[in-house]
Amino acid sequence: MMSLMKETPVNNDFLLLDRMSEHEQVVFCNDPSSGLKAIIAIHNTTLGPALGGCRMQPYNSFDEALIDVLRLSKGMSYKCAAADVDFGGGKAVIIGDPLTDKTPELFRSFGQFVDSLGGRFYTGTDMGTDMEDFIHAMRETNNIVGVPEAYGGGGDSSVPTAIGVLNGLKATNKMLFGRTQLHGVTYAIQGLGKVGYKVAEGLLEEGADLYVTDINEDRLQQIELRAESAAGSVKVVASNEIYSQEADVFVPCAFGGVINDDTISQFKVKAIAGSANNQLLAGKHGRVLAEKGILYAPDYIINSGGLIQVADELYGANKERVLLKTKEIYNIILQVYQEAERHRITTVEAADRICEKTMMNRAKRNSFYSASLKPKWNIRN
Ligand SMILES: NC(=O)C1=CN([C@@H]2O[C@H](COP(=O)(O)OP(=O)(O)OC[C@H]3O[C@@H](n4cnc5c(N)ncnc54)[C@H](O)[C@@H]3O)[C@@H](O)[C@H]2O)C=CC1
Ligand SMILES: O=C(O)CCC(=O)C(=O)O
Numbered sequence: 001m002m003s004l005m006k007e008t009p010v011n012n013d014f015l016l017l018d019r020m021s022e023h024e025q026v027v028f029c030n031d032p033s034s035g036l037k038a039i040i041a042i043h044n045t046t047l048g049p050a051l052g053g054c055r056m057q058p059y060n061s062f063d064e065a066l067i068d069v070l071r072l073s074k075g076m077s078y079k080c081a082a083a084d085v086d087f088g089g090g091k092a093v094i095i096g097d098p099l100t101d102k103t104p105e106l107f108r109s110f111g112q113f114v115d116s117l118g119g120r121f122y123t124g125t126d127m128g129t130d131m132e133d134f135i136h137a138m139r140e141t142n143n144i145v146g147v148p149e150a151y152g153g154g155g156d157s158s159v160p161t162a163i164g165v166l167n168g169l170k171a172t173n174k175m176l177f178g179r180t181q182l183h184g185v186t187y188a189i190q191g192l193g194k195v196g197y198k199v200a201e202g203l204l205e206e207g208a209d210l211y212v213t214d215i216n217e218d219r220l221q222q223i224e225l226r227a228e229s230a231a232g233s234v235k236v237v238a239s240n241e242i243y244s245q246e247a248d249v250f251v252p253c254a255f256g257g258v259i260n261d262d263t264i265s266q267f268k269v270k271a272i273a274g275s276a277n278n279q280l281l282a283g284k285h286g287r288v289l290a291e292k293g294i295l296y297a298p299d300y301i302i303n304s305g306g307l308i309q310v311a312d313e314l315y316g317a318n319k320e321r322v323l324l325k326t327k328e329i330y331n332i333i334l335q336v337y338q339e340a341e342r343h344r345i346t347t348v349e350a351a352d353r354i355c356e357k358t359m360m361n362r363a364k365r366n367s368f369y370s371a372s373l374k375p376k377w378n379i380r381n
Helices: 013-020 062-083 104-115 131-137 158-177 194-205 217-228 239-244 261-266 284-291 305-313 319-327 329-343 347-365
Strands: 025-031 036-044 054-057 088-095 186-190 209-213 233-236 249-252
Touching: 013 062, 025 062, 025 104, 036 062, 036 104, 054 062, 062 088, 062 305, 062 347, 088 104, 104 131, 158 194, 158 249, 158 305, 158 319, 158 329, 186 194, 186 239, 194 209, 194 217, 194 233, 209 217, 209 239, 217 233, 239 261, 261 284, 284 347, 305 319, 319 329, 329 347
Parallel strands: 054 088, 186 209, 186 249, 209 233
Antiparallel strands: 025 036, 036 088
């Protein structure tokens, strides 16, 4: 299997098709009546049916949306392998503004397209979408996860995602300072959305000092208010100043591509560990970070708490089980750091190796015919 962050120049349609050739299936969804324009990408189903959230964003171009969904779905294949769940990599993007373009019809239409894949793809929330959106989608398909408990789901998947990030931060502190405690370390958090806000709250409760930024003023006011009754402190900084803060750890919880030539030249941190998917703009940036002595927690491992919960939902949601598995992120991140150190490779290379081995072993193991009529993981069909 190829490296996760392969750099592919995208400047004409044929190169784009080359890039798509790593994927099993890419579906373009167009429904003029609801206004839905979406892309579903299934990267790899070696481990099981594809599973991954649905992002809604006002992409500037079709190519931008396609590149995003291709990268995100590939990341999910690795995330599923790292989290040891029997699902493969997939993701969806809806092209539109989450603040103005959401309607029940749009999400019902999206649900119909998901259903048309016949169980090859399960989806739920991601950046720009909320659990409530998928209540509409699940009227059209059984293949929706991350819905409220009242609808038979496991609830808000950003809760375990945030718990996973906090555990990844503990592992990072262990590696950097030889201690797991979250206090006594300063963090620069980018994005106070569903995940970032909960991470910030968790850190504040532990007494940590934070620099935070978001483009949403309400979220900033909320966290400032929250800090008043917590042991830690908050300092709000402008969006473009978050990269150059004198913090110990940068915690990206907004968008992808945030680790690039421009930001790396500004970083003063010792480590980067946050929830955003596809943090490295290109594969080379993992090495550039390592050369600069910045420890990097591979995104698809530290942010796998949400995946663990939505995968668990398909076995019948159990919070205790989800919490146990999510806390394992501490050990997996530490293992990646240690293997990278031992083999003198980057943490991205160490993580990719572990996941590719899992996928290859599974591909070999499942080569015989089984007469089982119903897959064990599918309680809804
Ligand atoms: N929700 C989940 O369980 C999971 C989320 N992730 C990833 O974590 C990241 C955050 O996800 P969510 O919290 O669910 O999304 P969200 O949409 O709830 O939050 C994103 C936040 O980032 C802010 N933001 C956008 N542009 C910004 C900028 N230029 N500067 C500062 N802040 C900015 C937004 O205002 C918003 O508050 C995404 O990359 C997502 O793919 C990964 C795994 C699971
Ligand atoms: O968190 C979710 O709702 C699903 C998993 C996912 O899409 C992700 O981890 O990026």
